[in-house]
Amino acid sequence: MRHGPRLLPALLLPLALLPVGAQAFETKAREALVIDDGTGMVLFSKDADTPMPPASMSKLMTLYMLFEALRDGRVTKETEFLVSPHAQSMEGSRMFVEAGTKVKVGDLIQGIIVQSGNDACVVVAEGLAGTEATFAEQMTKRAHELGLAQSHFVNASGLPADGQVMSAHDLVRLARHIIDDFPEDYKYFQETEFTWNGIHQPNRNPLLKLGLGVDGLKTGHTAEAGYGLVGSAVQNGQRILFMVGGLGSEAERASETRAVVQWAFGAFDTVRFFDEGQQVATADVWLGTAPSVPIVAPTAIQMLVPREDRSGMTSRIVYRGPIEAPIAAGQPVAKLLVDVPGKDEVAFDLVAGSDVPRGGLMTRLQAAAQLTRARAVSYLPGH
Incomplete structure (x- = not known):
């Protein structure tokens, strides 16, 4: 059972500095x-x-x-x-x-x-x-x-x-x-x-x-x-x-x-989004021994941003869920996408924060039953 990409709400970025026009840079270098x-x-x-x-x-x-x-x-x-x-x-x-x-x-x-x-x-x-x-x-x-x-x-x-x-x-x-x-x-x-x-x-x-x-x-x-x-x-x-x-x-x-x-x-300002190991979201799990898995930053995630563009930047976390087990801690499962005005979109990997083994027979039977019920409801007359 797979669903389309799930988009979490855009993160609000702390604006410690008011936007200031970045200095134009010139160099004598060829x-x-x-x-x-x-x-x-x-x-x-x-x-x-x-x-x-x-x-x-x-x-x-x-x-x-x-x-x-x-x-x-x-x-x-x-x-x-x-x-x-x-x-x-x-x-x-x-x-x-x-x-x-x-x-x-x-x-x-x-x-x-x-x-x-x-x-x-x-x-x-x-x-x-x-x-x-x-x-x-x-x-x-x-x-x-x-x-x-x-x-x-x-x-x-x-x-x-x-x-x-x-x-x-x-x-x-x-x-x-x-x-x-x-x-x-x-x-x-x-x-x-x-x-x-x-x-x-x-x-x-x-x-x-x-x-x-x-x-x-x-x-x-x-x-x-x-x-x-x-x-x-x-x-x-x-x-x-x-x-x-x-x-x-x-x-x-x-x-x-x-x-x-x-x-x-x-x-340019250094903008830090997450510290190493920081949990940033939770994703649903399919056919796992746990119903969800934490999504964490594998390393400190930060970047340089033109000071004048800082107020216009946006970010969002994207993953395709639910994520199918088995899942290994450290496995890439999501992306942090950052948009800065006038620049190409920047993507950072996000990873699973823990192992989620694949469930046994009972887990698969319960998942199959849930899928059957969902299909039955979707095809009721008048729906």
Whole structure:
């Protein structure tokens, strides 16, 4: 026995702040993208789907491939990779590895993230795939599997090369994958300095020490790409992801990225709907040992909302009920749908708060009897 979708009354949202016109945002960046990490909602976009030279920001894909190898058990952080003459010959930013020596994977991670070592990237590429060219092909294939449609790699480092491109959208999506897929390894992006081979180098991310909640990810610069940064910042439990590129100097990159973070958390309010585990509704159950099941939030549910649009947003809970047993605690059973003026509808999963086993023979007989009575009533003469 199934019924159509059941819509519960729209939730009333607390309006702690009066609507204020959100500041229009402008940036000197050639391309830029800012999103709310929790929902993927785009807060700002400028040429975000245009392929461009990603410079060292493409090292995020090299790191993703290495993090996958660690997760899959193909290597450990104690695994040592041999440094080739080709790796040592890399120009630009370097970790200063030496040909003929071996370097632990754990050190190479820091050499790539903190020191932006082009040489470290080649060591990883050759250690995982044999040659840098083969590794670049694998990077491109995996990137497309992750939905990075504008990405194509020719090398592991991001040094200038024909055909080495990514978009702002791809970089932000990749950053989101790294944070979600490898939370334990993501902590490396917060390190502000690293010393290798007696050479001390600071992290090139200019925002890490400014108290803005920035906890990653990667800068980049070449003459063609300009100065860029793909970053993440968290304030009040709310994360934004952003990318800016094509800027004219380190100072301009620092000022523009700082402006992005301040604008995103200044012009948008964090609206929390439910705390983790909070019951939000109750759904009827069909053929279960219990007549109903609580619907709860699997995690804290919140999002960034333009301050000027907060008073016009609505939300509703939708599920198809009654829900047929068996039901497992944590099983998605409903959606919280949020409408913000001028934005696409945002959906959050809601889950069952408890197990409801399927009932036995007596439960099924009682359900059949109820269904028979309901049908009999519906077909009485005059009805």
